Amino acid sequence: MNYNWSDVIHGDRWKSSETLWIENGTEYSWKQVDELTQSIEEVIGSQDEVRVVLVRSPSKLGCFAGQLASWRADCVAVADDGDLGQSELEHVRPDLIVSVDGDRPTEVERETHAAERFPTSRLPDEIVAVNFTSGSTGSRKAVGVTRGNLQALFRCRDLEVPTSGRLVSGSFATPTYDGWWFDTWKAVAAEGAVVCMPNVNEDVFDWPELSKKYGIDRMLLPAAVLATVVESLPGCISDVPWLYSGGERFRVSTYQQARRAKLTNQFINLYGPAEATFATHKYELSDEITTGPVPIGKPLEGCKQRLVDPGDRADGCHELLIDGPLVCLGYIEHGSLSTRFSADDGEASFRTGDVVQVDNDGSLVFAGRLDSQIKVNGMRVNSAALERDVVVLPEVSDCRVVQNEKHTFAFVRVDQEQLVDFSARARIESVVKQYSNAVKVELVDHFPVKASGKIDTTALMIARFAKNEEQE
The missing domain is CATH 3.30.300.30 (ANL, C-terminal domain)
Structure with missing residues (x-):
């Protein structure tokens, strides 16, 4: 598979009449998504001195097409389905806000004198998107994601699943969180298809029909959501062979309950901060695990880990540092890159603040945070x-x-x-x-x-x- 950046966003696949996107009961081909993308790109191209584009849309399709249009226009894409507040906008300070409703852009808002106050050189050329942290350890931060980060994710074989045909991804994540890259763009880069799943609080009962109709191969669900579904409605995920979880600690009790409910899915526990694009570690659960915390596992392909002395702890714990091509460039504040993630030698590196232990298999077990x-x-x-x-x-x-x-x-x-x-x-x-x-x-x-x-x-x-x- 060719994961060259130009091929992913400009390639011949965008001329195809094959289904790419399914949302709210409507199927969209690659060509139809491309047409929406072109209309947004025309809006961006009609403005001078634009570096950061915020695309607002109530639909995931609008957010996706807005990201693609921004990349084709050599801009930083910030997608918002209603989750971002004023503090997040202050971090990125968009030059242009494009609202997308249905299959067309409907409103354009230009930041007054943005080009004069915020020059296009304020962010390095390699930054193409923004991850927002959840804010669970403080206020939400904006993280600069590079095209190299996304290409490394596209190429990561440790996050691939066996399929009999095209990969079909069930998408649960929202565009402002790092799970979006796995749910949507990693599948699209592999020339697969994306099925947008209704929120758990909306209509989870539609999940089985969507899974059977489109043959969904994998889904990523936060641990708390997965625990709720396994406990209350296990049949809603029974037809999805590969279930990934992350964001919070995966509990052994959830896995045991899934097996008692006769679920045969393969469960994968993922770990990785938003500062590392999407994930850096994984652990495949098996029936051998019956007690204790579920490990976060071992590094993904291309990722490296360093375990350092956390100071005054005497419980065999280490602070986890992660290195490699998935580590993002740094934090964005007031519209500019304020902090770079790098080690003393200049290589990409991030100090997670997470404390881990090493089990007998060499897998890491999350043990808390320094704070x-x-x-x-x-x-x-x-x-x-x-x-x-x-x-x-x-x-x-x-x-x-x-x-x-x-x-x-x-x-x-x-x-x-x-x-x-x-x-x-x-x-x-x-x-x-x-x-x-x-x-x-x-x-x-x-x-x-x-x-x-x-x-x-x-x-x-x-x-x-x-x-x-x-x-x-």
């Missing part, structure tokens, strides 16, 4: 270790420690019948009290998730205090 220490009533508590020790209890599916100005809660996900099981609560509380008597235990039967698929800890806290008000 997982929180203060509770003036005492330091390792929230990652607390969560890890609670999750090994047989009745527990997941645990999240959440803190605000006044309170610290351990939200523990259990089966509904165990919400009123006093013995289960007692076992959980005894583990939590080993860390702090001031951490309160709150049992829940599900975790709300954000559009990105990550657990919405803010919603957990709101629901907790709303319940208090009802009880009063």
